[in-house]
Amino acid sequence: MLYNGAGKQIMQKTRFANSLFSKFKGLMFETRKNFDYALIFPFSKESRIGSSIHMMFVFFPIDTIFLDKNKIVVDKSTLNPWLINYTPKKSAKYLIELPQGKAKAIGIGEKLSWD
Numbered sequence: 001m002l003y004n005g006a007g008k009q010i011m012q013k014t015r016f017a018n019s020l021f022s023k024f025k026g027l028m029f030e031t032r033k034n035f036d037y038a039l040i041f042p043f044s045k046e047s048r049i050g051s052s053i054h055m056m057f058v059f060f061p062i063d064t065i066f067l068d069k070n071k072i073v074v075d076k077s078t079l080n081p082w083l084i085n086y087t088p089k090k091s092a093k094y095l096i097e098l099p100q101g102k103a104k105a106i107g108i109g110e111k112l113s114w115d
Helices: 020-025
Strands: 009-011 014-016 038-047 062-067 073-079 092-099
Touching: none
Parallel strands: 014 038
Antiparallel strands: 038 092, 062 073, 062 092
């Protein structure tokens, strides 16, 4: 589960992109109706360039949340399909991809947690 700083559940299901392949694939070729989970990407180090993403072969908009090493939100955005590149405004150690609208109540500077 994914929680906000107050302990309120944001998403019940979580998946992790831990392998090189799962990080490369992300949500490519996923369908909107099957995307009912938070996809969490842990990166090897905190950086801006290393946490950049694309939306190639993702066919629907998604919410993205970038967190630092302390799991504090440093950037968030709604990304549209086929976006070539998005680089967060600050260095990030984690990326969370959510169905569109799920990040609405999450603010910059908020601490997130998951299990």
